Amino acid sequence: MKHCFGKSLWGVLAFALMLSACGGKKSKATDEPTRQDTTIGSRTVAEFSIDSTTLVWIQDNAGDKLMPRTLFADAPDSLVSSLGLENGIPSSVSTFLMEKKDSCVMLFDTGNGAPDSRLMDGLAQMGLSPADVRYLCLTHFHGDHIGGMMRADTVVFPNAEVYASKVEYDAWMQMPDEQKALVVKTMEAYKNRLHLFQFGDTLPGGVVALEAVGHTPGHTVFQAGKILVVGDLMHGVALQKEHPEFCASYDRDKEAAVATRKRILKYVRDNGLTMAGMHFPAPGIIAGE
Numbered sequence: 001m002k003h004c005f006g007k008s009l010w011g012v013l014a015f016a017l018m019l020s021a022c023g024g025k026k027s028k029a030t031d032e033p034t035r036q037d038t039t040i041g042s043r044t045v046a047e048f049s050i051d052s053t054t055l056v057w058i059q060d061n062a063g064d065k066l067m068p069r070t071l072f073a074d075a076p077d078s079l080v081s082s083l084g085l086e087n088g089i090p091s092s093v094s095t096f097l098m099e100k101k102d103s104c105v106m107l108f109d110t111g112n113g114a115p116d117s118r119l120m121d122g123l124a125q126m127g128l129s130p131a132d133v134r135y136l137c138l139t140h141f142h143g144d145h146i147g148g149m150m151r152a153d154t155v156v157f158p159n160a161e162v163y164a165s166k167v168e169y170d171a172w173m174q175m176p177d178e179q180k181a182l183v184v185k186t187m188e189a190y191k192n193r194l195h196l197f198q199f200g201d202t203l204p205g206g207v208v209a210l211e212a213v214g215h216t217p218g219h220t221v222f223q224a225g226k227i228l229v230v231g232d233l234m235h236g237v238a239l240q241k242e243h244p245e246f247c248a249s250y251d252r253d254k255e256a257a258v259a260t261r262k263r264i265l266k267y268v269r270d271n272g273l274t275m276a277g278m279h280f281p282a283p284g285i286i287a288g289e
């Protein structure tokens with residue numbers, strides 16, 4: 001194993017969450033995380049470990065991010081006000097890096113690749129370069145998730161095997177040219193290392209790709225043991241976790257998105273999973289409950 005995200009590698013840790021590592025089915029009580037916060041400047045990197053898996057949260061966007069209240073047009077003012085969300089819903093653009101013991105360095109999504117993107121900075125904080133990313137899993141093909149895969153016409157992750165939903169890929173290839181330009185360019189650049197999975201497939205590191213369609217035609221969530229990387233299941237978690245019936249306007253198929261959100265949230269509750277979301281506010285994860 002070339003890299004191990006031991007604490008010695010970390011100059012800074014914004015947040016650490018540990019769950020006891022034990023086999024078999026855990027009770028609700030033992031799933032409660034022991035949480036330790038460390039704030040150093042405005043760092044946005046966080047690490048937490050569950051069983052043999054370590055997941056690192058890397059916020060890609062440089063500043064604070066609020067999803068505008070107008071994104072959730074169906075949510076009534078009275079509810080939004082009661083939650084104190086009139087001015088927007090705390091959010092982020094995030095990626096997650098996973099290390100499985102004796103296994104792999106896997107990145108989930110890549111952020112926007114904007115000039116002020118912090119993904120490279122986040123990797124460097126861990127002593128990693130883009131060349132160290134062995135596997136890249138994509139939740140879907142929106143620009144804030146695949147934008148970081150290319151820098152102009154150059155691939156950013158020269159050694160990564162890329163995993164994406166076949167349903168997502170096929171759907172995008174049917175879209176008008178102006179909508180799919182970034183997707184076509186990016187997938188072409190990685191085509192020799194692109195693996196299109198079916199829902200239910202097990203990927204390297206024992207990660208399972210699960211169907212979560214609605215936001216996009218092939219939107220995928222990834223499960224690694226007790227961790228569920230949920231992509232864009234929720235854009236405004238402070239509203240949608242308790243009220244999954246409300247969509248952000250980004251959801252392409254609202255009916256499917258609502259059904260998926262309810263189903264996945266129940267799955268998380270039933271199994272005591274910890275969610276890692278690409279638009280969750282700090283610290284990027286929500287422990288199972």
Ligand SMILES: [Zn+2]
Nearest residue numbers: 142144232278
């Ligand atoms: Zn997104």
